[in-house]
Amino acid sequence: MNLIPEPSVERLLSLTRLLDHLDVQFITSSEIESRTGWSSNTIRKDISYIEGSFASPVGYDRQKLATAIKSTLGLDKVQRFCVVGLGRLGSAYLHYSVFREEGYELVAGFDSSVNRIEILHSPVPLYPAYKMGEVIxxxxxxxxxxxxxxxxxxxxxxRLVTAGIKGIINFAPVVLQVPEGVHVRNVNVVDELRAISATIQCS
Incomplete structure (x- = not known):
C-alpha cells in the first residue's frame, strides 16, 4: 500500500462511515463536499490513494468505494485488542458491543488488582497485569x-510494546514515549471540550 498522509487517512475513515449510512448507488465529489465541508479537490486527492475502479460518469459507486477504502486501510480484517486498566472507564469498555460490529475483537482485559478481576462481571477473559506479555x-x-x-x-x-502491541489508544492525560513503529492516539475529553470551546469562541 502506498503511504497515505495521516490527514487523508482521517478523512477516508470519516468517508467510509458516511458511505455506509447513505442509501444511494452513486455519489459525486461535489455531493461529498456538501456533506463534509471538504473541497472536491481534497476529496478526489484522498480517493486517488485508493486502488480500484469505482468512478463513473455519474459519480463514485458508493458500495465499491467504501469496500475499496476499507480494504486499503485494513478495515476488512478483524483486529484483536485488549483493555488495560479496569476502573470505571476500562470496565465499561468490556461491555461495549459495537466493537465486534465494527470488526474489532476484544479478547482480554488486564488490571493490576487481582481483587478487581475476581469481582468484575465480564464477557471477555480478565487477567492480572503481570500476565500481559504471555496473553498478548x-x-x-x-x-x-x-x-x-x-x-x-x-x-x-x-510493557505493552515489549509484549508486541503496535497501537495504543491512550486515555491517560500524559504524553507517552514509544519506539518508532508503535502508534499512539491520545483521547482526552477535556482537550476536546477546550478545542470545541475555542472553535465556538473564534467563529
Missing part, C-alpha cells in the same frame, strides 16, 4: 486501550 503473545493481540492512572501510563505502555 498467545492471542496475537496488536491493539490496546490504555485506561490506567497517569502515573502508571508510561510504564504500562512500555
Amino acid at each position: 503473545s498467545r492471542f496475537q493481540i496488536t491493539l490496546a486501550l490504555l485506561c490506567v492512572p497517569p502515573e502508571e501510563a508510561q510504564k504500562t505502555a512500555e
